[in-house]
Amino acid sequence: MTELFAKLNKVDPNKGLITLQLSTDDIHTLEKYHANGQQQMVSLIASDENGVSAQQRKFAFALLHDIWWSQVGGQWIETPETVKQHFYAMYEYYNSLDFGEFSLSAAKGTKTDTNQFINMLLDYAAVHDISLSVKPLNELEPQEIARWEYRCLLDKRCVICGQAHADLAHADSVGAHGGNRQKINHLGLRAMSLCRQHHQEQHKIGIQSFMNKYHLNGIKIDEKIALEHGLNIK
Structure with a gap:
């Protein structure tokens, strides 16, 4: 089957x-x-508003396969099934669930648990620099995209394609806040993390067209983001 x-x-x-x-x-x-x-x-199987959607399940299984394919993590990485069971157990442990309580099945799983499970897999992939076969922006639920945008800024990872060593790109015009990137206070300005290719595309088509194309909102720079990118906050 x-x-x-x-x-x-x-x-x-x-x-x-x-x-x-x-x-x-x-x-x-x-x-x-x-x-x-x-x-x-x-x-x-038809899923209701609280049930696991087909898109969520497909994305979660794609992430599990990417982690298995990377062979990063130790002996438990043996097969796709052992990888799945390992992360199931991790999720249950950190969320105080009984053994076997978490599931990605449409009949048993929930949308909220699956979103959190996907976020855990994305965090693992980011920490271990694992290449993703699918683009998170195309698969995440709307309410989860902001978390991915924030994570990419902290990890200097392209929010579009996941490429490492990405640059911080301002979504709000720096010129409207004094113009000098070295001297202005960056706190509160919206930004996103882009690789060189997507950063060039952003400049080519304009910031608003770019954000509309990829359904981005930008993240307001806080002290953690500013520290990671060496931005002035005074």
Whole structure:
């Protein structure tokens, strides 16, 4: 059995038909199973507002696979399953849950727990400089994007692609606050962390168009961010 993820586009209750939107890879997978001429049975699980969404689950499993593929962490990194069980146990321990209580399943898991679990995986990937196969901005829930933006500023990691050694890029015009980057007080000014390629794109298309394109809000510089980037706060 192979688990696929799809977006529900249309429901026709009169004909008992639904239309799903799948990725190209998942469509190829279905075609492969259908090639033998046998009728395929598909299980459909609908998630409510509090349940784990298909997007959350797909993103979490992609992060777990990236961590396993990196082979960073010790003996428990043996297989994708041992990696999953290790992080399940970590999440349960740090959140005072009973063993086996956490789950990414659509039937048992919750949206809140899964968001926190994903954040834990992103933190681990950032600390160990693990390359990600998917872009967090495309997968995170809207309320979680600000946390990712803040983390990238502290880690000097591109908020778009995750590349290390990124630069701090101001979202608010420095010119409107005195113009001299060395002398102005940076506290409260919005910023983001961008690699050279995305920093150049930001200058090319303009800050507001860039932020709209990637659904960024920018993070107000606090003392921790200013200290990490050597910014003046007086």
